[in-house]
Amino acid sequence: MKRVKLIVAYDGTNYHGWQIQPNGITIESELNRCLKDLLGEDIKVIGASRTDAGVHALCNVAIFDTQARMPGEKISYALNQRLPEDIRIQRSEEVPLDWHPRYRHSVKTYQYHIYCAEFPLPTVRLYSHFTYYHLNTEWMQEACQYFMGEHDFKSFCSARSSAETTVRTITGIHVEKQGDMITIEVSGTGFLYNMVRIIAGTLMEVGNGVYPPAHVKEIIEACDRQQAGPVAPARGLLLYSYDFLEE
């Protein structure tokens, strides 16, 4: 028996998210199907980050256990030949049998992309949220400071979360504009359900002048989901990097 770790990149456009669903194809179900085809065993991968429908990833992490004799680092090549072209393993390797991505300290970085112009641009439509509202990125950047560090992020958590505590730590957050594309980059040691998309929705309200940057402090302190902005659409969200810390 050995444990294999996969780094998985995907375009989430055509999937019902990571996690297996009764109706609809998911990243997890495609990985299980193709691993069974490759290794001849019933494989159940465990994903580190269960991204929502339509969300993209450069580097999600999954593990599975197998009796197969194929060397761990060869699995990426063989699996990619079976996967659809919108899912691609970036690396595969053997890890100790007790290595589990959800029980290790890690820093995840998400990017949220907003294409801000008079009309949508077809070649970026699948990987960004479009808005024709002018967004002031200086205001958005100013608001970022209030998210930094450890806070109770209850205002930034969708109701159907089952998290025991809503305290999380954000280790980095900033806003950049390149041409008509605005990128919000958020790093943290853990995120609540929909947290990054609600942060993005709230920063868009700041950029739009709905409330001043400093109001974000009050939204956080309120611990009330109703105070924060809407959940920004899934297509703008990308799991950008995933770093496991040495222990």
Add this chain to the structure above:
Amino acid sequence: MKRVKLIVAYDGTNYHGWQIQPNGITIESELNRCLKDLLGEDIKVIGASRTDAGVHALCNVAIFDTQARMPGEKISYALNQRLPEDIRIQRSEEVPLDWHPRYRHSVKTYQYHIYCAEFPLPTVRLYSHFTYYHLNTEWMQEACQYFMGEHDFKSFCSARSSAETTVRTITGIHVEKQGDMITIEVSGTGFLYNMVRIIAGTLMEVGNGVYPPAHVKEIIEACDRQQAGPVAPARGLLLYSYDFLEE
């Protein structure tokens, strides 16, 4: 009667190119269909650049004549509501009745994107050509100098071209690498059939060490299509900008 000019952006993935085909949907046929729906007239747009199947554009140019009373600059908004989301008008305006994009001096800039890594990346797959060969971009950049200026580009023209002369002028060409993405940018006053894709295919052979940069000079001088590299795949090509010169 008035003439309207459209700036058209599209994701070419799902189209059989610009030009109307007996079988298959094209950018031109979609524009004609939606303009008829909007204006109630049989409209036939004329495109400046008849891009191939799978090629993308930020700014192709089309004109059409209409009796409609809708102001030219409003047509973009109304037409975008009817078009599929992979085609979007970026601007519409009235132009003189004798304004014709194919009979004006212009400079077009194309970008060719190559994603160069061990495995493909799903989120860039539709807009770049993937290769796992290492490409030396310094060699590619060195080869660019030989393309600059006016030359007979017969070696870089696919056989089914009907061009009267194969002399063309390249006004700018360079190669850039950002992370794993290589971009070839080529500007010129006119291009032969498949010319940019054959230049890209040839530069990839240079980057790959198949021949040295200086051999590009011999390929041009040979005036023989067999001497140049292959036609690089359509998905990597993007019509990036289109500038009409004052006369």
